[in-house]
Amino acid sequence: MVGELKVLYPNILEINLSDLSFEIYESENLFDKYMGGIGVGIELLNQHLQTGVDPLSPENVVIFAIGPLNTYFPVASKTCAVFKSPLTGNLGESYAGGRLSTAMRFNNLGVIILKGKSPEPIYFVSYEDGVQFVNAKPLMYMSPNTTGRIIREKIGHPGNRSVVTIGPAGERLIPYACATVDRTRHFGRTGLGAVLGSKNVKGFAIIGDQPISLESNTNYKQYRRVFREIYKKTTETNLMAKYHVLGTAAGILPLNALKSLPTKNFAESYFEEAENISGEYFASELLGKRVACGGCPIGCIHLAILRERWEKGTVADIHSIAVSYDYELIYALGSNLKIGNAKDILKLIEAIEKEGMDAISTGVVLAWLAEAYERNLISPKDTEGELIRFGRVDDFLSIIGKISKATEESELYYTASKGVEALVEKYGGNDFGIRVAKLEPAGYRTGYYAIMGFLVGGRHSHLDNAGYSLDQKVLNKPITFEQGMNSLMNEEEWRNVLNSMVICLFARGVYDMNTTIQALESLKINRTDEELLKIGKEIQRKRLQFKYAEGFSLKEAYQKFPKRFTEMMTAHGYLEKENFDKLLALYSKEAEKRYAIKVD
Amino acid sequence: MIKRIFADTKRCNGCRICELRCSFEHDRVFGTKLARIRIIMNEEQGEYKPNTCRLCYKCIKACPENAISKNEKTGAIKIDHELCTGCGKCVEACPFNVMFLHPIKEKAITCDLCEGDPQCVKYCPEKVLFYTTSQEFKKLTN
Numbered sequence: 141m142v143g144e145l146k147v148l149y150p151n152i153l154e155i156n157l158s159d160l161s162f163e164i165y166e167s168e169n170l171f172d173k174y175m176g177g178i179g180v181g182i183e184l185l186n187q188h189l190q191t192g193v194d195p196l197s198p199e200n201v202v203i204f205a206i207g208p209l210n211t212y213f214p215v216a217s218k219t220c221a222v223f224k225s226p227l228t229g230n231l232g233e234s235y236a237g238g239r240l241s242t243a244m245r246f247n248n249l250g251v252i253i254l255k256g257k258s259p260e261p262i263y264f265v266s267y268e269d270g271v272q273f274v275n276a277k278p279l280m281y282m283s284p285n286t287t288g289r290i291i292r293e294k295i296g297h298p299g300n301r302s303v304v305t306i307g308p309a310g311e312r313l314i315p316y317a318c319a320t321v322d323r324t325r326h327f328g329r330t331g332l333g334a335v336l337g338s339k340n341v342k343g344f345a346i347i348g349d350q351p352i353s354l355e356s357n358t359n360y361k362q363y364r365r366v367f368r369e370i371y372k373k374t375t376e377t378n379l380m381a382k383y384h385v386l387g388t389a390a391g392i393l394p395l396n397a398l399k400s401l402p403t404k405n406f407a408e409s410y411f412e413e414a415e416n417i418s419g420e421y422f423a424s425e426l427l428g429k430r431v432a433c434g435g436c437p438i439g440c441i442h443l444a445i446l447r448e449r450w451e452k453g454t455v456a457d458i459h460s461i462a463v464s465y466d467y468e469l470i471y472a473l474g475s476n477l478k479i480g481n482a483k484d485i486l487k488l489i490e491a492i493e494k495e496g497m498d499a500i501s502t503g504v505v506l507a508w509l510a511e512a513y514e515r516n517l518i519s520p521k522d523t524e525g526e527l528i529r530f531g532r533v534d535d536f537l538s539i540i541g542k543i544s545k546a547t548e549e550s551e552l553y554y555t556a557s558k559g560v561e562a563l564v565e566k567y568g569g570n571d572f573g574i575r576v577a578k579l580e581p582a583g584y585r586t587g588y589y590a591i592m593g594f595l596v597g598g599r600h601s602h603l604d605n606a607g608y609s610l611d612q613k614v615l616n617k618p619i620t621f622e623q624g625m626n627s628l629m630n631e632e633e634w635r636n637v638l639n640s641m642v643i644c645l646f647a648r649g650v651y652d653m654n655t656t657i658q659a660l661e662s663l664k665i666n667r668t669d670e671e672l673l674k675i676g677k678e679i680q681r682k683r684l685q686f687k688y689a690e691g692f693s694l695k696e697a698y699q700k701f702p703k704r705f706t707e708m709m710t711a712h713g714y715l716e717k718e719n720f721d722k723l724l725a726l727y728s729k730e731a732e733k734r735y736a737i738k739v740d
Numbered sequence: 741m742i743k744r745i746f747a748d749t750k751r752c753n754g755c756r757i758c759e760l761r762c763s764f765e766h767d768r769v770f771g772t773k774l775a776r777i778r779i780i781m782n783e784e785q786g787e788y789k790p791n792t793c794r795l796c797y798k799c800i801k802a803c804p805e806n807a808i809s810k811n812e813k814t815g816a817i818k819i820d821h822e823l824c825t826g827c828g829k830c831v832e833a834c835p836f837n838v839m840f841l842h843p844i845k846e847k848a849i850t851c852d853l854c855e856g857d858p859q860c861v862k863y864c865p866e867k868v869l870f871y872t873t874s875q876e877f878k879k880l881t882n
Binding site for chain 2: 323432
């Protein structure tokens with residue numbers, strides 16, 4: 141009924157997969173205290189997860205959380221997932237768009253907690269009044285999108301649902317497997333797909349179609365005004381225009397010009413064929429359509445149409461599929477593999493999408509394999525006769541499935557399915573083993589802060605603190621290392637606030653402090669600047685506390701830095717080890733001061 | 741010439757702000773079931789199609805209570821909720837499936853063109869929706 145859904149007091153759905161039971165209960169003051177998203181997520185993870193458990197055991201816990209601004213405001217369209225990562229062994233944290241946050245809001249769910257392990261493969265459907273568990277045995281080893289289509293056909297409620305699925309990689313517990321949301325969006329990083337696979341959850345659907353009252357939940361007049369202002373900022377100013385027009389792929393040419401586009405497994409920073417894989421090229425030659433997440437006016441999801449000819453002699457001679465592309469995918473499967481053909485990149489994206497793997501991690505693993513092959517670190521015997529060469533799309537296409545399906549007998553591919561860290565441990569090649577704290581990085585060779593950002597970030601993602609952006613900002617305005625590290629840490633704390641709302645970080649320019657406070661106020665949530673900053677800092681303390689309790693070692697991660705980080709040209713020239721040492725010391729000192737925990 | 745809402749469906753990105761805005765304006769709620777404009781979604785193909793009243797007036801004839809009439813100013817469908825019994829005859833008569841029963845009030849609802857200032861058109865970020873005449877729409881989309 142209208143009026144019963146409150147912003148600050150949505151329900152929690154807790155599912156015990158071991159006996160396929162569920163409980164829906166009120167969140168009481170949880171959202172009041174911890175905002176939502178990562179704030180609520182990290183708090184619940186600490187409450188429900190015991191330290192030291194195997195991330196792929198039934199004891200791991202997955203928390204999905206939305207925040208106060210979701211659905212109420214434009215571009216507040218993400219859902220936060222928190223769990224223990226099978227890839228990094230510590231904080232697993234990932235965000236996805238699609239219609240998940242809207243479906244959760246209209247189902248009056250603020251949080252979904254998954255515990256235990258189902259005895260058989262299942263998917264579950266959350267309706268307004270409860271949860272149904274469905275046998276997923278017939279769906280085993282199907283691609284995420286076929287699985288999604290079958291679930292959608294079965295459950296009905298078109299338009300009022302969101303479907304999350306995993307692919308074969310998740311079922312085979314590949315630690316960088318992703319979870320796919322509504323066909324085109326992903327919980328990509330840190331391996332949520334494998335955790336769901338380990339729990340025998342092939343997917344789930346949230347049906348959300350209850351209306352939410354704006355009159356009783358908001359200061360109505362103020363709400364109308366703030367909504368209009370945010371809507372105008374997102375659609376009529378240039379704050380977000382680039383995400384609509386070219387999408388994130390707009391970054392390819394500028395980063396290439398800055399000598400910051402990782403090329404050939406990070407060995408080079410300039411790709412001579414960048415023009416052919418640029419956002420501009422994709423938009424003019426291959427873009428079929430832009431689509432949007434629920435409640436977002438931007439429409440940044442760029443779908444390219446990949447047309448392929450059938451083999452000769454068949455009746456239908458051509459088929460076309462829609463493939464979503466982004467900057468990170470173009471870097472990971474394009475420049476970093478020296479693939480200079482946009483259609484080839486789409487083929488690789490599609491192949492990885494079918495397996496349900498994180499495209500960034502997979503791309504970096506492929507790049508390591510190509511370099512190891514080039515240097516004879518791995519032999520044709522290891523590769524089982526396959527050639528793995530930079531610039532050859534067919535080479536990569538033929539091994540993606542091998543990695544996803546590898547068993548222990550197939551040593552190289554099995555190791556590759558565990559990530560770059562595992563490859564380096566087994567075969568050596570640390571000098572060019574591109575990963576930071578076991579996570580294969582996003583595509584930025586901009587300078588010190590990008591790399592340090594990966595290292596000190598809570599989940600080692602480029603989106604933790606946007607070091608790559610800081611690198612570009614300070615190109616013409618040098619700052620001291622101390623200012624730089626402080627800036628990274630401030631940014632991460634502020635992003636914790638935004639990730640508690642849970643807005644899409646593309647809209648970070650729209651949701652400045654003042655706008656965020658006003659948006660919250662219009663939903664009857666009163667917070668001051670200081671209070672929000674305090675919340676951001678507290679979340680950061682908890683994220684770090686979780687990591688260190690799980691055995692994360694900053695020193696160890698730093699010592700494993702590939703030599704390449706100090707050999708490569710960036711927008712800031714060559715990077716020097718001494719300076720990394722300085723930056724790390726500055727960080728440790730400041731982090732201990734800020735968060736009162738031992739950082740080492 | 742009567743103006744109504746037209747959609748250049750190819751460009752719809754499926755953000756569904758039109759639905760949210762519609763329920764917002766009419767009921768002060770966010771709820772896709774309360775929207776007078778609905779997006780028909782083909783999630784597999786990523787195809788979205790806005791669907792709303794075409795002003796064919798079949799509902800007026802179908803209503804046994806004479807609760808439905810034509811708004812003289814805009815030509816939109818006007819439903820008198822005092823008279824409407826929620827019998828659903830108009831819902832059955834609507835050839836475009838854009839006459840709905842309000843899930844709470846249990847009365848018929850459909851697009852009323854917001855008294856000549858349709859909010860869905862105003863807030864459509866892709867400018868897919870137009871409030872115009874059929875001739876103008878043809879010109880605009882050619």
